[in-house]
Amino acid sequence: MKYLATEIIAKTRNGQELTEDQISDFIGAYVAEELPDYQMAAWLMAALIKKLTPQEAYWLTNTMLHSGEVIDFSDIAKPKIDKHSTGGVGDKTSLILAPIVACADIAVPMMSGRGLGHSGGTLDKLDAIPGFTTQLDLHRFRKLIEDHGMAMIGQTPTICPADKKIYALRDVTATVESKELICASIMSKKLAEGIDSLVLDVKFGSGAFMKTLSDAKDLAERLIDIGVRGGKRVCALISNMDQPLGRNVGNALEIEECVSILRCDGGADMLYADNYQLSLELAGTMIFLGNKADSVEEGVDIATSILHSGQAYEKFLEICKAQGGDIDALPKAQHQREVRIDQSGYIAEMNTEEIGRAGIEIGAGRKYSTDTIDPTAGFVFHSKLGDKVEPSKPILTMYANSTSAFDVAEKRIVNGIKVQKSKPQQPPLIAARIEGGH
Amino acid sequence: MKYLATEIIAKTRNGQELTEDQISDFIGAYVAEELPDYQMAAWLMAALIKKLTPQEAYWLTNTMLHSGEVIDFSDIAKPKIDKHSTGGVGDKTSLILAPIVACADIAVPMMSGRGLGHSGGTLDKLDAIPGFTTQLDLHRFRKLIEDHGMAMIGQTPTICPADKKIYALRDVTATVESKELICASIMSKKLAEGIDSLVLDVKFGSGAFMKTLSDAKDLAERLIDIGVRGGKRVCALISNMDQPLGRNVGNALEIEECVSILRCDGGADMLYADNYQLSLELAGTMIFLGNKADSVEEGVDIATSILHSGQAYEKFLEICKAQGGDIDALPKAQHQREVRIDQSGYIAEMNTEEIGRAGIEIGAGRKYSTDTIDPTAGFVFHSKLGDKVEPSKPILTMYANSTSAFDVAEKRIVNGIKVQKSKPQQPPLIAARIEGGH
Numbered sequence: 039m040k041y042l043a044t045e046i047i048a049k050t051r052n053g054q055e056l057t058e059d060q061i062s063d064f065i066g067a068y069v070a071e072e073l074p075d076y077q078m079a080a081w082l083m084a085a086l087i088k089k090l091t092p093q094e095a096y097w098l099t100n101t102m103l104h105s106g107e108v109i110d111f112s113d114i115a116k117p118k119i120d121k122h123s124t125g126g127v128g129d130k131t132s133l134i135l136a137p138i139v140a141c142a143d144i145a146v147p148m149m150s151g152r153g154l155g156h157s158g159g160t161l162d163k164l165d166a167i168p169g170f171t172t173q174l175d176l177h178r179f180r181k182l183i184e185d186h187g188m189a190m191i192g193q194t195p196t197i198c199p200a201d202k203k204i205y206a207l208r209d210v211t212a213t214v215e216s217k218e219l220i221c222a223s224i225m226s227k228k229l230a231e232g233i234d235s236l237v238l239d240v241k242f243g244s245g246a247f248m249k250t251l252s253d254a255k256d257l258a259e260r261l262i263d264i265g266v267r268g269g270k271r272v273c274a275l276i277s278n279m280d281q282p283l284g285r286n287v288g289n290a291l292e293i294e295e296c297v298s299i300l301r302c303d304g305g306a307d308m309l310y311a312d313n314y315q316l317s318l319e320l321a322g323t324m325i326f327l328g329n330k331a332d333s334v335e336e337g338v339d340i341a342t343s344i345l346h347s348g349q350a351y352e353k354f355l356e357i358c359k360a361q362g363g364d365i366d367a368l369p370k371a372q373h374q375r376e377v378r379i380d381q382s383g384y385i386a387e388m389n390t391e392e393i394g395r396a397g398i399e400i401g402a403g404r405k406y407s408t409d410t411i412d413p414t415a416g417f418v419f420h421s422k423l424g425d426k427v428e429p430s431k432p433i434l435t436m437y438a439n440s441t442s443a444f445d446v447a448e449k450r451i452v453n454g455i456k457v458q459k460s461k462p463q464q465p466p467l468i469a470a471r472i473e474g475g476h
Numbered sequence: 477m478k479y480l481a482t483e484i485i486a487k488t489r490n491g492q493e494l495t496e497d498q499i500s501d502f503i504g505a506y507v508a509e510e511l512p513d514y515q516m517a518a519w520l521m522a523a524l525i526k527k528l529t530p531q532e533a534y535w536l537t538n539t540m541l542h543s544g545e546v547i548d549f550s551d552i553a554k555p556k557i558d559k560h561s562t563g564g565v566g567d568k569t570s571l572i573l574a575p576i577v578a579c580a581d582i583a584v585p586m587m588s589g590r591g592l593g594h595s596g597g598t599l600d601k602l603d604a605i606p607g608f609t610t611q612l613d614l615h616r617f618r619k620l621i622e623d624h625g626m627a628m629i630g631q632t633p634t635i636c637p638a639d640k641k642i643y644a645l646r647d648v649t650a651t652v653e654s655k656e657l658i659c660a661s662i663m664s665k666k667l668a669e670g671i672d673s674l675v676l677d678v679k680f681g682s683g684a685f686m687k688t689l690s691d692a693k694d695l696a697e698r699l700i701d702i703g704v705r706g707g708k709r710v711c712a713l714i715s716n717m718d719q720p721l722g723r724n725v726g727n728a729l730e731i732e733e734c735v736s737i738l739r740c741d742g743g744a745d746m747l748y749a750d751n752y753q754l755s756l757e758l759a760g761t762m763i764f765l766g767n768k769a770d771s772v773e774e775g776v777d778i779a780t781s782i783l784h785s786g787q788a789y790e791k792f793l794e795i796c797k798a799q800g801g802d803i804d805a806l807p808k809a810q811h812q813r814e815v816r817i818d819q820s821g822y823i824a825e826m827n828t829e830e831i832g833r834a835g836i837e838i839g840a841g842r843k844y845s846t847d848t849i850d851p852t853a854g855f856v857f858h859s860k861l862g863d864k865v866e867p868s869k870p871i872l873t874m875y876a877n878s879t880s881a882f883d884v885a886e887k888r889i890v891n892g893i894k895v896q897k898s899k900p901q902q903p904p905l906i907a908a909r910i911e912g913g914h
Contacts, residue, residue: 047650051525076517080649083521087489211518212485 039067043077051084058097065101069200078204079211086216095218095260096267102226103268105200109147109176109232114183116145117328121320122228123239124257125157126246127394128282131239132160132190133296134317134345135324137353140187141344142321144328147183147231148190149197153403156394157247158292161192162403166289166413170363186357197230217257225264235271235327237320238262242469243280244454245390251276251469262474273323273334276470277316281388281423284313288402288416290368291437297365300351312467318342319468334471371414373441376432377448381457385423385433389454393417396447400438412439417451424464427457477505481515489522496535503539507638516642517649524654533656533698534705540664541706543638547585547614547670552621554583555766559758560666561677562695563595564684565832566720569677570598570628571734572755572783573762575791578625579782580759582766585621585669586628587635591841594832595685596730599630600841604727604851608801624795635668655695663702673709673765675758676700680907681718683828689714689907700912711761711772714908715754719826719861722751726840726854728806729875735803738789750905756780757906772909809852809875813882819895820866823859827892831855834885838876850877855889862902865895 040063049056056064064081067073090098111118119139123129136146150160150172164170172192174182182189195202201223208214228236238261241247242254258274265272286295298306299314307314322331322338331337344350358365397403401412415438421427434451436444478501487494494502502519505511528536549556557577561567574584588598588610602608610630612620620627633640639661646652666674676699679685680692696712703710724733736744737752745752760769760776769775782788796803835841839850853876859865872889874882 044648044650047521048653051521051650075512075514076645077649079514080517080521080651083485083489083518084525084650087522087525207514210482211515212482212489212522213518215486 039063039072043067043073047077047081047084050081050088053088055091056094061094061097062101065098065105065200069105069203075207078207079213082204082208082211082213082219085219086213090218092260092263095222096264099222099225099229099264100268102198102200102204102222103229106198106230107176107194107196108230111145111147111180111183111232114145116143116187117235118145118147118233119235119237119324119328120146120148120228120231120233121237121239121324122224124241124247125154126241126279126283127157127390127397128284128287128292128313129158129241130163130284130292130296131313131317131320133163133293133354134299134313134350135321136188136190137300137357138321138341138344138350139324141349141353142325142328142330142340144187144324144330145183146188147179147233148188149193149227149231150190151193156245156391156398156403158289158403160190162411163289163292164190164363165411166293166368167358167363167365168367168369170358170361172361182357182360186353186360188353188357190357190361193227198226201226217260221257221260221264225261225268229265229268229270233270236265237323237327238272238274239316239320240274240276241279242276243278243390244388245282245394246279255470255472258472262472266474271327272474273327274472275316275319275323275468276472277468278465279390280465281390282393282419283316284310285419285422286416287393287397287419288437289411289413291416291418293365293368300345300354302346302348302351315467318345369414371437372439373437375436375441375444375448377434377436377451378429378432379427379452379455379457380429382428383426383457383459384461385421385425385427385455386458386462387456388423392450392454396450399443399447399450400436401440401443414439424462477501477510481505481511485515485519485522488519488526491526493529494532499532499535500539503536503543503638507543507641513645516645517651520642520646520649520651520657523657524651528656530698530701533660534702536656537660537663537667537702538706540636540638540642540660541667544636544668545614545632545634546668549583549585549618549621549670552583554581554625555673556583556585556671557673557675557762557766558584558586558666558669558671559675559677559762560662562679562685563592564679564717564721565595565828565835566722566725566730566751567596567679568601568722568730568734569751569755569758571601571731571792572737572751572788573759574626574628575738575795576759576779576782576788577762579787579791580763580766580768580778582625582762582768583621584626585617585671586626587631587665587669588628589631594683594829594836594841596727596841598628600849601727601730602628602801603849604731604806605796605801605803606805606807608796608799610799620795620798624791624798626791626795628795628799631665636664639664655698659695659698659702663699663706667703667706667708671708674703675761675765676710676712677754677758678712678714679717680714681716681828682826683720683832684717693908693910696910700910704912709765710912711765712910713754713757713761713906714910715906716903717828718903719828720831720857721754722748723857723860724854725831725835725857726875727849727851729854729856731806738783738792740784740786740789753905756783807852810877811875811879813874813879813886814870815872815874815886815889816867816870817865817890817893817895818867821864821895821897822899823861823863823865823871823893824896824900825894826861830888830892834888837881837885837888838874839878839881852877862900
């Protein structure tokens with residue numbers, strides 16, 4: 039190392055800004071295994087409590103980004119645009135918007151992660167499609183994008199090794215909850231994908247990591263700031279996650295919902311209205327950022343036309359086939375149970391994080407990274423916020439290949455639902471839009 | 477572990493108070509090597525920035541104290557009292573006060589450390605006496621106290637292993653500078669010595685770790701708080717360290733100064749006035765705490781009588797002999813150089829930390845824990861703060877067995893000395909006294 043590790047740690051501890059060179063020296067030494075975990079742990083805690091400056095967060099992102107392979111798609115003439123969501127329950131817009139946007143002559147190089155805590159992950163959902171492979175190398179990734187305009191794969195080990203190593207340490211040192219470190223982790227991975235622009239879906243509410251609108255806006259602004267410093271155009275939608283998105287939660291069930299929307303099943307636009315609307319808004323924003331529309335509104339119109347023309351569904355089937363998946367073989371659960379609530383009135387609140395945790399109980403997610411997932415496990419919600427409920431009517435159906443956790447899951451969900459006599463006001467799905475770069 | 481390590485780290489990170497059980501679980505797991513360094517490092521940084529509560533600092537002290545052997549001297553009828561100094565340049569009062577207090581029928585079980593940073597350590601000074609052994613086990617320690625009423629040894633490996641392990645980690649994670657952790661480290665070691673009462677010499681000024689009076693007072697109050705919670709009587713003197721204490725800095729030279737005071741050489745009380753006064757004040761306070769005097773003033777009178785009777789010198793020679801030391805064989809430096817300053821006027825400021833660092837340069841202390849010390853290396857100051865200087869008059873003489881670092885040391889010292897035309901006001905040596913317990 040060029041610098042003394044303790045000097046760098048002390049500077050952050052004292053709330054002083056590090057230089058780009060110091061950050062790059064410190065992170066580089068860590069990746070090269072020259073800096074021990076305990077010095078990085080002390081620095082991460084200091085960075086969490088004292089808060090890195092926006093400039094430091096960008097330098098950190100850039101250093102992590104360049105710790106591994108950075109994809110160069112500049113030889114592909116199309117605009118390259120991806121979407122990142124901060125995660126929620128029933129959040130499955132990627133599977134709808136990617137084929138739509140790919141049909142608008144925009145390349146969508148999508149690298150996704152697995153479920154994190156109560157929130158699902160796109161990779162786990164794709165794994166529910168028998169044969170669908172997401173573990174592809176960068177050569178195959180590029181070929182898919184050239185041939186199909188899109189690809190949906192997992193992160194390769196060569197992308198952002200610094201982020202992988204630091205994230206694993208954050209997980210065991212109570213330093214996950216730092217906005218600056220979260221932003222650097224997200225953006226380093228996205229900037230490594232070889233994209234020109236990025237759309238962010240920053241969620242807030244009972245099922246999101248950010249519980250309040252102002253926290254979500256703050257996070258979005260930080261993410262945008264890093265993207266813009268990295269020379270990208272970045273738009274963020276701040277979307278409500280006070281209830282699951284759509285009606286299906288759980289891997290195969292979520293694929294079913296996406297297929298229904300992509301296939302334009304009669305009434306799917308109404309049944310899954312929030313998922314339908316958010317997917318089109320995100321797709322429209324990507325089309326606008328790709329200069330295929332003069333405004334987001336026009337972008338959304340184009341996205342809607344593509345969806346209703348059936349092209350997006352064709353593209354979805356095409357990519358499934360290209361990545362080896364057999365969508366007709368989607369597994370079905372062996373067991374199901376209807377869940378009722380012993381009250382009459384309107385649903386006023388859903389503890390959506392608890393719904394996510396109930397999903398983990400029945401096998402739709404992992405408690406530990408070594409747990410295996412039951413792809414059929416999940417919930418289909420018959421009622422959502424503002425809907426009328428009564429004791430005779432099931433509010434949801436649980437699905438899984440084992441009934442062993444149905445009781446505990448039911449209790450978790452029912453305890454988190456609040457019913458009131460009067461019909462509550464519904465908050466808007468998209469609370470704000472923030473744009474950065476040009 | 478009973479608790480989740482990340483839960484404990486997160487609690488401190490969030491500024492919430494841990495329970496005694498959580499602290500003991502966390503520290504216990506660390507000593508047992510069940511908790512990795514990186515989790516302790518993250519916690520130490522959170523504890524430094526968020527500041528432990530006084531209650532937590534006490535629980536931490538108590539846990540560290542009981543991580544190893546706790547000496548029980550309850551079968552020794554005398555009061556057991558030690559002194560702890562926060563460290564400074566030329567600070568050598570231990571060697572004067574211990575024999576005085578031992579002559580007042582008080583047991584002085586003194587366990588000391590080595591030099592730390594710019595500040596000297598009693599063990600290094602004792603090592604300058606040929607044959608003097610400080611690496612004694614607890615059995616020999618007890619025997620010395622029974623036979624001679626005092627002993628001066630180094631910490632045994634069985635005392636506070638938690639402090640040793642945590643201190644080593646703090647040193648490499650920029651978490652040394654936490655008052656709460658400093659206090660827990662000091663007090664756990666002192667409370668393990670089997671003492672009833674403790675006198676603290678908390679120093680402030682250019683040569684001390686605490687640069688201001690208010691910081692020193694704050695540290696003293698925290699140390700006293702922990703001691704009182706542990707059932708001890710603790711008195712603190714807040715003493716000035718804006719210049720070296722006495723005139724001699726360096727291991728053998730400091731022993732010579734102490735011998736001169738103990739032997740009551742003519743004029744030693746004037747030549748080394750600050751060391752003479754502080755040693756008697758500290759000794760007097762110990763005599764008062766040991767109930768051998770009704771007031772500190774009376775204690776100081778008793779200490780002065782013992783010193784002037786020659787008993788303290790006899791006791792010093794006795795303990796030297798008992799611990800194998802030959803005071804007549806004190807080594808002398810092969811080289812010396814007088815240092816002058818090219819100005820006329822009065823000394824208004826001395827950068828005492830720089831004097832300490834200059835001492836390290838010439839071999840009186842260690843840069844790295846593996847460095848060897850030149851026991852003869854050091855400085856004798858002919859002028860102190862407020863003294864008149866002129867270019868013809870040496871302000872100090874440097875001594876060492878090698879002249880190789882004389883230039884750099886001279887530069888360091890001279891650069892740190894400010895001379896002014898008018899005679900400056902002298903600050904009082906003892907700025908405050910604080911007492912705790914009953």
